[in-house]
Amino acid sequence: MFARHRAVILKLCSALLVFGAWEIAGRIPVSFAFPTFIESLAAFWALIVDGTMFTAYVETLRPLVVGVLISAFLGIGIGLWTGLSRAFDWLVSPIFVVMQTAPLAALIPLLVMVYGIGLTSKVFVVCIMAMPVIVLNTAGAVRNTPAALIEMGNAFLGTRRDIILKIILPSASPIIFAGLRLGVSAGFIGAILAELKITPTGVGDIISYSRSIADYPSMYAAIASIIVLAVLFLNLLERLEGFLFMGTRKTLVSD
Amino acid sequence: MDTTITENAVAVRNVYKNYGDVEALRDLSLDFPKGQLTSLLGPSGCGKTTLLKIIAGLLPADSGEVLVNGKPVTGPGPDRAFVFQDFALMPWASTIRNVAFGLELRGVAKSEREAVAEKYIAAVGLTGFENSYPHELSGGMRQRVGLARALSVNAEVLLMDEPFSAVDEQTRRKFQEDLLGLVQNENKTFLFVTHSIEEAVYVSNQVAILLPRPSRVSEIIRPRGFRNKDVDSIRRDPEYLDLVDKIWASLKSYVE
Numbered sequence: 001m002f003a004r005h006r007a008v009i010l011k012l013c014s015a016l017l018v019f020g021a022w023e024i025a026g027r028i029p030v031s032f033a034f035p036t037f038i039e040s041l042a043a044f045w046a047l048i049v050d051g052t053m054f055t056a057y058v059e060t061l062r063p064l065v066v067g068v069l070i071s072a073f074l075g076i077g078i079g080l081w082t083g084l085s086r087a088f089d090w091l092v093s094p095i096f097v098v099m100q101t102a103p104l105a106a107l108i109p110l111l112v113m114v115y116g117i118g119l120t121s122k123v124f125v126v127c128i129m130a131m132p133v134i135v136l137n138t139a140g141a142v143r144n145t146p147a148a149l150i151e152m153g154n155a156f157l158g159t160r161r162d163i164i165l166k167i168i169l170p171s172a173s174p175i176i177f178a179g180l181r182l183g184v185s186a187g188f189i190g191a192i193l194a195e196l197k198i199t200p201t202g203v204g205d206i207i208s209y210s211r212s213i214a215d216y217p218s219m220y221a222a223i224a225s226i227i228v229l230a231v232l233f234l235n236l237l238e239r240l241e242g243f244l245f246m247g248t249r250k251t252l253v254s255d
Numbered sequence: 256m257d258t259t260i261t262e263n264a265v266a267v268r269n270v271y272k273n274y275g276d277v278e279a280l281r282d283l284s285l286d287f288p289k290g291q292l293t294s295l296l297g298p299s300g301c302g303k304t305t306l307l308k309i310i311a312g313l314l315p316a317d318s319g320e321v322l323v324n325g326k327p328v329t330g331p332g333p334d335r336a337f338v339f340q341d342f343a344l345m346p347w348a349s350t351i352r353n354v355a356f357g358l359e360l361r362g363v364a365k366s367e368r369e370a371v372a373e374k375y376i377a378a379v380g381l382t383g384f385e386n387s388y389p390h391e392l393s394g395g396m397r398q399r400v401g402l403a404r405a406l407s408v409n410a411e412v413l414l415m416d417e418p419f420s421a422v423d424e425q426t427r428r429k430f431q432e433d434l435l436g437l438v439q440n441e442n443k444t445f446l447f448v449t450h451s452i453e454e455a456v457y458v459s460n461q462v463a464i465l466l467p468r469p470s471r472v473s474e475i476i477r478p479r480g481f482r483n484k485d486v487d488s489i490r491r492d493p494e495y496l497d498l499v500d501k502i503w504a505s506l507k508s509y510v511e
Contacts, residue, residue, distance in 0.1 A: 151343065152339060155313055156356060157331055157357075166356075167345065
């Protein structure tokens with residue numbers, strides 16, 4: 001029975017370990033600003049019951065979803081092109097490397113000056129966080145398509161389009177998805193960062209408001225909720241990947 | 256068989272090929288008679304795979320030309336099919352999709368191409384593995400998939416680049432016997448790159464020995480006596496043994 005449910009049991013143990021440590025640390029307490037797990041859970045429940053959490057997420061998810069969608073489609077597109085063309089690679093890769101390493105928090109005032117405090121700026125922050133890793137992973141994966149497979153496609157009279165759609169993309173898809181997962185988690189960070197640094201709305205508003213009135217349990221409940229949401233979403237993405245590319249997960253055949 | 260009256264399926268005429276400063280092929284000319292199996296045999300670095308890829312249209316020659324059924328080669332064509340040394344199977348595709356992939360790229364409808372693939376999967380002895388993925392197959396079975404893919408596009412010329420070098424010895428022997436059957440029954444022209452002297456003599460109607468630096472055809476050997484013998488007695492045939500010895504004597508000095 002243990003063997004069959006081992007994954008679930010171990011995951012529960014892991015959660016128990018984290019929450020247990022949290023509870024103990026809150027009871028010592030390590031800081032008066034650090035609530036116990038149970039207090040935070042109660043605050044979380046209260047936020048759900050009075051509907052605050054729900055309205056907050058409607059607000060937060062908007063730039064997040066828009067930003068992640070733009071990053072995914074544009075990112076994979078640009079990454080594909082970058083991987084296929086040396087010249088385009090030289091042109092755009094440095095931009096994304098800079099984007100990836102730039103201290104984003106310091107750039108936010110600049111974005112606000114140009115695009116204001118509305119949705120646009122927040123979407124930008126999400127994109128700056130999410131896109132580089134998607135682009136760079138996609139480009140790397142495309143470049144690393146086994147040369148033998150491309151040669152095979154040519155030998156059997158594949159057109160350029162056939163080779164991209166039927167060989168390069170499926171071959172690159174595991175790493176593209178890995179980049180997508182990293183990009184999405186970075187996008188979650190970006191969405192909260194935007195709400196903390198631009199205008200306090202949504203979950204970012206709960207975090208900064210409850211901090212300002214020293215309601216620490218609510219603050220940690222909000223922080224934890226976004227982590228839980230991110231984990232759930234990443235799991236969903238993994239499921240989708242498994243469903244789409246059942247055979248691809250196995251190693252390349254070349255031994 | 257008298258070659259003077261045999262048509263050539265493939266003719267290579269004065270082909271040169273350089274990789275940067277390295278001369279891979281210099282003024283190479285060679286004929287490949289129709290319906291026969293010709294081996295390209297030589298030490299590594301003698302340009303035999305380069306020559307095969309030029310014939311396939313996967314690499315351009317620097318000068319000279321390759322004629323397939325009298326028409327010059329400008330790129331890959333439907334008259335040639337390739338069997339790769341490392342199989343080149345798509346790991347995300349099942350056996351049947353891999354075998355049918357050549358036809359898929361030619362735009363053949365799914366039901367039609369799968370019927371053809373089914374036939375060649377049976378011909379190479381992989382019935383029951385249609386829905387297996389490459390990682391579930393042994394090395395020998397993977398190359399059978401590669402062979403079935405090449406057969407299913409029904410090209411007149413089959414280009415085989417060291418097809419058995421990545422499979423184990425027993426499997427290779429079985430492949431060599433099966434290949435003799437294919438040459439007899441399929442009425443195709445086979446071009447076969449190998450570095451095994453025994454393999455070349457065993458399967459070939461004609462063995463072209465390539466020597467490196469500069470690459471050239473040093474000799475063409477045509478086994479005659481044992482070609483129509485039973486597959487099991489070839490390896491004991493005196494002519495077979497003499498040819499293997501003779502080829503080894505001429506290649507020996509090129510092996511570091």
